[in-house]
Amino acid sequence: xxxxxxxxxxxxxxxxxxxxxxxxxxxxxxxxxxxxxxxxxxxxxxxxxxxxxxxxxxxxxxxxxxxxxxxxxxxxxxxxxxxxxxxxxxxxxxxxxxxxxxxxxxxxxxxxxxxxxxxxxxxxxxxxxxxxxxxxxxxxxxxxxxxxxxxxxxxxxxxxxxxxxxxxxxxxxxxxxxxxxxxxxxxxxxxxxxxxxxxxxxxxxxxxxxxxxxxxxxxxxxxxxxxxxxxxxxxxxxxxxxxxxxxxxxxxxxxxxxxxxxxxxxxxxxxxxxxxxxxxxxxxxxxxxxxxxxxxxxxxxxxxxxxxxxxxxxxxxxxxxxxxxxxxxxxxxxxxxxxxxxxxxxxxxxxxxxxxxxxxxxxxxxxxxxxxxxxxxxxxxxxxxxxxxxxxxxxxxxxxxxxxxxxxxxxxxxxxxxxxxxxxxxxxxxxxxxxxxxxxxxxxxxxxxxxxxxxxxxxxxxxxxxxxxxxxxxxxxxxxxxxxxxxxxxxxxxxxxxxxxxxxxxxxx
Ligand SMILES: C[S@@+](CC[C@H](N)C(=O)[O-])C[C@H]1O[C@@H](n2cnc3c(N)ncnc32)[C@H](O)[C@@H]1O
Numbered sequence: 420x421x422x423x424x425x426x427x428x429x430x431x432x433x434x435x436x437x438x439x440x441x442x443x444x445x446x447x448x449x450x451x452x453x454x455x456x457x458x459x460x461x462x463x464x465x466x467x468x469x470x471x472x473x474x475x476x477x478x479x480x481x482x483x484x485x486x487x488x489x490x491x492x493x494x495x496x497x498x499x500x501x502x503x504x505x506x507x508x509x510x511x512x513x514x515x516x517x518x519x520x521x522x523x524x525x526x527x528x529x530x531x532x533x534x535x536x537x538x539x540x541x542x543x544x545x546x547x548x549x550x551x552x553x554x555x556x557x558x559x560x561x562x563x564x565x566x567x568x569x570x571x572x573x574x575x576x577x578x579x580x581x582x583x584x585x586x587x588x589x590x591x592x593x594x595x596x597x598x599x600x601x602x603x604x605x606x607x608x609x610x611x612x613x614x615x616x617x618x619x620x621x622x623x624x625x626x627x628x629x630x631x632x633x634x635x636x637x638x639x640x641x642x643x644x645x646x647x648x649x650x651x652x653x654x655x656x657x658x659x660x661x662x663x664x665x666x667x668x669x670x671x672x673x674x675x676x677x678x679x680x681x682x683x684x685x686x687x688x689x690x691x692x693x694x695x696x697x698x699x700x701x702x703x704x705x706x707x708x709x710x711x712x713x714x715x716x717x718x719x720x721x722x723x724x725x726x727x728x729x730x731x732x733x734x735x736x737x738x739x740x741x742x743x744x745x746x747x748x749x750x751x752x753x754x755x756x757x758x759x760x761x762x763x764x765x766x767x768x769x770x771x772x773x774x775x776x777x778x779x780x781x782x783x784x785x786x787x788x789x790x791x792x793x794x795x796x797x798x799x800x801x802x803x804x805x806x807x808x809x810x811x812x813x814x815x816x817x818x819x820x821x822x823x824x825x826x827x828x829x830x831x832x833x834x835x836x837x838x839x840x841x842x843x844x845x846x847x848x849x850x851x852x853x854x855x856x857x858x859x860x861x862x863x864x865x866x867x868x869x870x871x872x873x874x875x876x877x878x879x880x881x882x883x884x885x886x887x888x889x890x891x892x893x894x895x896x897x898x899x900x901x902x903x904x905x906x907x908x909x910x911x912x913x914x915x916x917x918x919x920x921x922x923x924x925x926x927x928x
Contacts, residue, residue: 576603684699720819731773
């Protein structure tokens with residue numbers, strides 16, 4: 420029984436790994452239906468799917484052309500040699516697949532342009548691309564858009580640039596992609612370039628219950644773009660049900676109908692690019708202050724081997740590690756129940772057998788350490804802990820990062836529960852949390868800042884700076900958290916303006 424279960428887990432793990440390396444996630448039919456309806460609206464003669472996979476777009480496009488009685492030639496690309504056989508199995512015939520080439524779409528592109536392109540590009544993140552691949556992709560992007568694209572862009576970003584280059588004037592592109600394409604550091608220059616040369620018809624986002632890929636921890640959206648004179652406003656939609664009908668109706672021009680499953684915003688392209696195309700429009704005027712005006716943010720401590728460096732007090736006693744070489748720490752967001760973390764909570768964790776002490780022998784030479792600690796470190800080295808990736812770059816290897824105790828911590832990754840935590844326990848967090856350091860140690864100021872940070876309106880603003888993932892989860896990195904807008908009226912009520920860092924003047928102020 421157990422072995423069986425283990426095999427299932429093993430298979431799904433290796434399947435997941437293959438999916439990640441090849442970027443093979445198949446689009447569900449209901450999504451392909453409205454994407455095809457948009458891309459083929461002008462009844463073009465040719466359609467390109469540059470990342471064919473099992474061929475869902477070909478199948479749906481073929482049906483669409485038949486039912487609308489026009490002749491359509493299908494063109495496709497993929498780099499996987501086995502893909503044609505899989506596409507055949509999914510119901511396509513040799514005639515449908517005759518224009519499919521096994522070639523890299525980005526680095527070995529088609530020589531002709533197409534009036535309709537529809538794509539679900541491979542979702543391959545930058546750390547899965549080889550150094551050589553990355554360098555070629557970056558060169559390509561620099562030549563294509565005349566700007567440098569940050570190295571953290573995944574293959575799907577370069578695919579979009581190539582798809583737009585391959586689109587004929589007046590042509591339509593429908594592109595489903597993960598939201599990081601408009602939330603990453605490279606997003607603004609990329610979208611400004613796109614918006615200066617193309618017309619946005621619609622951007623479609625999905626609420627968690629309507630997500631096209633329920634099994635993937637990714638937030639996706641669909642871009643409907645025409646290679647036409649750029650526009651100043653476009654329609655931004657939130658789809659609340661896995662149903663293509665209303666989307667097809669809207670995209671085919673029914674703009675004044677009442678839609679039950681669609682939330683529709685008419686918004687400015689400039690505002691949307693600034694806010695992030697995956698995020699809803701900002702309703703109010705920009706707030707004056709951000710968290711960075713009152714505090715700085717750092718990630719928590721990375722140990723390199725949590726099981727070795729982080730332990731229960733009981734274990735530390737058994738090992739004979741003196742208290743002076745232990746720092747109170749918190750290692751899991753789940754260990755913090757609410758938004759207040761006190762000494763009682765540390766005791767509660769200890770009672771449950773959760774680690775709460777971080778080994779810290781910094782500043783002492785090995786032979787100055789007690790024999791018990793020396794023995795512990797030697798035992799760790801005998802197990803190869805000193806050779807682990809991050810640890811081997813430290814000198815000596817057992818020297819851990821340090822942090823001043825932050826009065827406020829932040830749980831940066833969560834399903835609707837990214838939150839600030841008031842640290843009354845005097846702990847330092849490991850890297851599951853961020854440290855928030857107010858600019859002034861004044862306790863009264865810290866309390867006022869805390870009141871603002873724990874307010875639902877401020878928490879709501881996290882969407883404006885975080886990266887979105889599946890199931891409505893968001894992740895906020897330290898620099899992004901410093902950009903968190905603090906609602907003006909809260910800053911005023913708490914009276915903390917006087918603590919704000921003076922704004923830097925520019926030449927043009
Ligand atoms: C996310 S799947 C999408 C497949 C299909 N169009 C769909 O929507 O279900 C992306 C496909 O792109 C292929 N692929 C990966 N890298 C590629 C590249 N550089 N050029 C063309 N295709 C690529 C993968 O093998 C995979 O089949």
